[in-house]
Every structure is written in C-alpha cells, then in structure tokens.
Amino acid sequence: MRKVTSATLLVGFICVFSACKEDDVISPTTLTVPETTKETNTTNSLVNNWAYDTMKDAYYWSSEMVSLSNLDVSLDPFSFFEKLIYNRETIDRFSSLTDDFEALENDFNGISKIFGLRYTIAYLDNSSTNLGLFLSQITPGSAAEAAGMKRGDVIITIDNQNITSANFSSLFSSSDTHSFGFGKLENDVWVSEGAVSVTSMVTEENPVAYSGIIDLPVSGRKLGYLLYTQFIPGSADEYDNQLRSIFADFKSNQVSELVLDLRFNGGGYISSAEVLSSLIGKNTKTSDIFYIEKWNESYESYLRSAYGSNYFNHSFLNEPNNIGNQLSRVFVLTSNSTASASELVINGLEPYMEVITVGENTYGKNLFGTLVGDEVNKSNYGIYVMLGETTNALGQSGYGTVDGITPDYYIEDNQIPYLPIGDYNETLFSQVLDILGEKTLASARLGNKTTVWRKNKFYMKEAEAKPLAKTIRTIPTATK
Known part of the structure; x- marks a missing residue:
C-alpha cells in the first residue's frame, strides 16, 4: 500500500493485457516483468x-477523456499526452x-544527479537585467555542501558570466561542472566575493535537512524545529x-511548541505523510x-465492492x-x-488541533x-x-487550486541574504516568535539585509521550473 514498483499493476491494467471490457474490472494482481533490454x-x-x-x-478524470478514435496516435507522445489532460491550466497541473x-x-525517491542547490531567483538591481541565485538550502551530502556552500550565499555569476533570464537555463545545462561566483552587498552594490568549482553528482537527499530543540528566549520553554524537504521513507x-x-528526542525533552518547516517540500509518499502526522x-x-480518498468511478465501484466503504478512510x-x-498547536x-x-x-x-500556517x-x-512505466512496449516512457x-x-479539500492554502500569517520570504x-x-521563524510573544535577539547579519524582487516565488532546485508536487500512492493489490 505504499511505495510504487514497476511490478505493481493498476486494477484495470489487467484489462489492457487480457482485452476485457473497460467496465469489467476484476481483482488486481501483480506481474513480475522479466529483465529485458528497453x-x-x-x-x-x-x-x-x-x-x-x-x-x-x-485517470481520475477518465470519463472526460476524448475518444481514441478522435485522436491522432502518430503525434509526438508529449503532444498526444497533453490532449488527454483535463483542464491543464486550472485543475490537473500535475499528470505528466x-x-x-x-x-x-x-x-x-530523492535520488538525482545534482549540485545540491535550492534557491530563489531575484534581480540584483533596479535594471531588471542581472539575476542572483539566493541560496535557501543546500542538500545534505551533496557536492555543493562538500564545496562549503551554505544557506545565505548569493551566486552572482556562473562560469564568470552574469546571470540573466536569457542565459540562465543554458548556463546550468551546459556542463556537469560549474564555477559559481559569490557576491555580497556593500552600500547597495553587489560585489564579487570569490568562487568555487562544483561538479554535480548522484545524490540521495536526506529529507531531514535540519532538526533541533530551540530554547525560547522569554518563557524558557522548548520548541522543536524540523525542516523537512521531501516525503520519502x-x-x-x-x-x-x-x-x-x-520526535522521541522532542518528547523526552518536553518540547511544548513545534515548527514544521515545509517551505521547500513539494510532496512525496503518502506513507511518510502518515508517519509525520501521526x-x-x-x-x-x-x-x-x-x-479520505476519492477515485474515478470504476475504481470507486471496485474498491467499495472488494474492500468495503472503509477502504477509502x-x-x-x-x-x-x-x-x-x-x-496546543503546530506552526x-x-x-x-x-x-x-x-x-x-x-x-x-x-480537524484535531490548531495548525497555524506562516x-x-x-x-x-x-x-x-x-508512476507507471511502459512495460507493454518495454520503452523508456x-x-x-x-x-x-x-x-x-471533515470532508474538506478546498486547497486544490492555484491559490493553494492561504497562510494565517502571510509574509514574503524576500529578506536576503537568508539567515540560518x-x-x-x-x-518566517521570526514571525512565529512574534506570535508566541517571544523577544527576538539581535543578529550581526541584520545590517546587510535587504528586500529583493523575486523573479518567481518558487524555491527552485537547480534548473527546475517549479516543484514536482508529487504525492505517491500505490494501487491496491489483492491483499490490503
């Protein structure tokens, strides 16, 4: 019921292999596909x-799909696939x-060939020409971490070239090795501050990027802090x-406030979400x-018949x-x-506790x-x-729009360089302390901070345009 493997079939995939009718959904099974050359x-x-x-x-919206007879199957697969999507711009922004x-x-599964950078892109000056990469998080165990890069660093050149909207993607994709040039703000001007050469490498990202127990400065109570970047078991x-x-450590130390930092977290396995929430x-x-889950009509009918209504809960x-x-709450x-x-x-x-979003x-x-691989044709698709x-x-699910969940305390994370x-x-943490009535302490870095206009509001992961926004769920097998 958790992780997806290439041997797990969807209920109706049996119909694909055995040519049964679409509404003749039978009990699911598994098939071990022999190793072959793709x-x-x-x-x-x-x-x-x-x-x-x-x-x-x-597909959840399978009933809305156009008939195959009205489609041109000779099209490029990516063009063809887009014709199957239900309201791409507003509803299904995710199937791919x-x-x-x-x-x-x-x-x-958190494994990719990366430098290990997560950042916000913003213009360095009022000309809206040169961009800076404001590093918001460095992947633990990555090449960037090994090179000494850290949250708060600002990259102003790549391979000795200024970064612009026109060259950004090509700069990043041109090589597995780059020289990242850093900058610092002096009298409202960004000046060079050295460079490091970094080669991307296959990295398995530990989703726990930071955890700690923080003493609250006024009350002396303890606050647990977890920065969690991806739901992977x-x-x-x-x-x-x-x-x-x-959490065993939080429990034994009598943590009475909790900050769950999900600002970089684009999703992952529901099984890990169950663990964290529990x-x-x-x-x-x-x-x-x-x-509670809702499936398409065929799956709803089969699952209710096979397992009962509680299957969806x-x-x-x-x-x-x-x-x-x-x-008493979680931030x-x-x-x-x-x-x-x-x-x-x-x-x-x-439904069970006060959740304060900031x-x-x-x-x-x-x-x-x-994820479903093309085992039918043994292709790479x-x-x-x-x-x-x-x-x-409570049956609530009103956040599935481009507006998402509106935070209780809206605050833009555009004060740079980013603090630890x-x-x-x-x-964001300063806002939590304000809500708690805790006095914030002075920081030597405050004098060098400024507000920037971000080109977009995503925390980008290297050349990624947006979060993948993934929630992984396996398909039911014959035993639940």
Whole structure:
C-alpha cells in the first residue's frame, strides 16, 4: 500500500493485457516483468496507445477523456499526452509523461544527479537585467555542501558570466561542472566575493535537512524545529525512522511548541505523510481518520465492492513518540513550493488541533498519483498519473487550486541574504516568535539585509521550473 514498483499493476491494467471490457474490472494482481533490454525505437503509435489505455483506466478524470478514435496516435507522445489532460491550466497541473522513467522514479525517491542547490531567483538591481541565485538550502551530502556552500550565499555569476533570464537555463545545462561566483552587498552594490568549482553528482537527499530543540528566549520553554524537504521513507524506512527518533528526542525533552518547516517540500509518499502526522496529531487514535480518498468511478465501484466503504478512510498510525499531548498547536512554514503531501499534512491535522500556517500561499495540490512505466512496449516512457483526490476527516479539500492554502500569517520570504534555519531573526521563524510573544535577539547579519524582487516565488532546485508536487500512492493489490 505504499511505495510504487514497476511490478505493481493498476486494477484495470489487467484489462489492457487480457482485452476485457473497460467496465469489467476484476481483482488486481501483480506481474513480475522479466529483465529485458528497453527498446529505443518504439513508434509513436505504440507509446500513445499505451498512454491512452493507462489514462483511460486509472485517470481520475477518465470519463472526460476524448475518444481514441478522435485522436491522432502518430503525434509526438508529449503532444498526444497533453490532449488527454483535463483542464491543464486550472485543475490537473500535475499528470505528466516522461521519456526517462528511471530518472523520474529516482527523483521521486530523492535520488538525482545534482549540485545540491535550492534557491530563489531575484534581480540584483533596479535594471531588471542581472539575476542572483539566493541560496535557501543546500542538500545534505551533496557536492555543493562538500564545496562549503551554505544557506545565505548569493551566486552572482556562473562560469564568470552574469546571470540573466536569457542565459540562465543554458548556463546550468551546459556542463556537469560549474564555477559559481559569490557576491555580497556593500552600500547597495553587489560585489564579487570569490568562487568555487562544483561538479554535480548522484545524490540521495536526506529529507531531514535540519532538526533541533530551540530554547525560547522569554518563557524558557522548548520548541522543536524540523525542516523537512521531501516525503520519502528511504531504504528500509530509514528516513521515516529518523523522524521517529527526532520526535522521541522532542518528547523526552518536553518540547511544548513545534515548527514544521515545509517551505521547500513539494510532496512525496503518502506513507511518510502518515508517519509525520501521526507523530504530531493531538490525542489522535488509530480509529481517527487522517485523510479520505476519492477515485474515478470504476475504481470507486471496485474498491467499495472488494474492500468495503472503509477502504477509502486512512487513519492515523500508532506512533509511540507522538508529542501531540505536549502541544496546543503546530506552526507550519509554507511557500509556493509547499505542495501535495505537505498540504495533505496541514489539511489532515486541522480537524484535531490548531495548525497555524506562516509564509506564503501553498502550491495547491489535493490530488494523489502514481508512476507507471511502459512495460507493454518495454520503452523508456512513463506516466505520472493523477488517480484521485483527498479530503480530511471533515470532508474538506478546498486547497486544490492555484491559490493553494492561504497562510494565517502571510509574509514574503524576500529578506536576503537568508539567515540560518532556526535563527531568531530568520524571516518566517521570526514571525512565529512574534506570535508566541517571544523577544527576538539581535543578529550581526541584520545590517546587510535587504528586500529583493523575486523573479518567481518558487524555491527552485537547480534548473527546475517549479516543484514536482508529487504525492505517491500505490494501487491496491489483492491483499490490503
């Protein structure tokens, strides 16, 4: 019921292999596909027919899809796929086709070839010409971390070239090795401050980028702080177990306030969202609903018949290190990059405790999906398909728009250079301390801070245009 593997089939995929009628949905099973060499010359029509069958079976809006007879299967697969999407601009902003399934699967599991940079792009001056990359987070274990790069650094050149809107993408994609030139602000002018050469490498991102217990300066109480960047369980659930260990520490140290920093978190596996929420929920029991699923009509009918109506209700887990009874609320730091499973956690906790959101509007994804590889043609293509939507225990799911979740305290994270996570004067955390009535402390770096106009409000991950906004859910198998 958790991680997706290439051997897991959708319920109706059996129809694809056995040519049964679309409404003749039978019990799902699994198929182990023998190791074969992937074909590189698969025709457009073969890929497009597979894509159509996949979407027609599993897609949440399958009933809205145009008939295959009205489509040109000879089209480029990416052009063809877009004709299957339901209201791309406003509703399904997430389903996608890839011609490198393995790379996307690895990325969903936090493994990719990267420098290890997450940043905000903003103009360096009023001319709106030269851009700076304001580093908001460095991936632990990455090449950038090994090179000494840190949150708060500002990149003003790449390979000795100024960064502009016109050359940004090409600069990043031109090589696996770059010289990143840093700048600092002096008298309202950005001046050079050295450079480092960094070579990208395959990195498995630990989603726990920071955790700590912070003494509140006025009350002396303890606040737990978790910066969590992606919902991934890790091999043998190592990252989920790391969360459990962190909350055990929070519990034993009598943490009474909690900051969950999800400003960089674009989603991930629902299973990890269940673990995290079950460590936080106030007085939640395993009989309490965390979230409810909605599928397309065929799946709804089959799943209700096979497993009963309770199949769609997903409860909190029994987590011994839950700290909910020590908390009266939880603070969640948000941004336009906060998406999917992150929003699921916010929405799922709200019926049980006060959730105070601080930052900017979230991305707006109340959908869950899965990755499906093209085992029919043995090609490199794959689909990230939206299977359904989620609500909380109260049936609420109103954040699935471009406006996302509007924070309780709206504050733009545009004060740069960025201060370290957990610093009393860091923009979003400072707002939390104000809400708590805690006095913030002076920082020597405050004198060099300024407000910038960001080119976009995403915390970009290297050359990424927007968060992938992923929530991974496996398809039901014969045993639940």
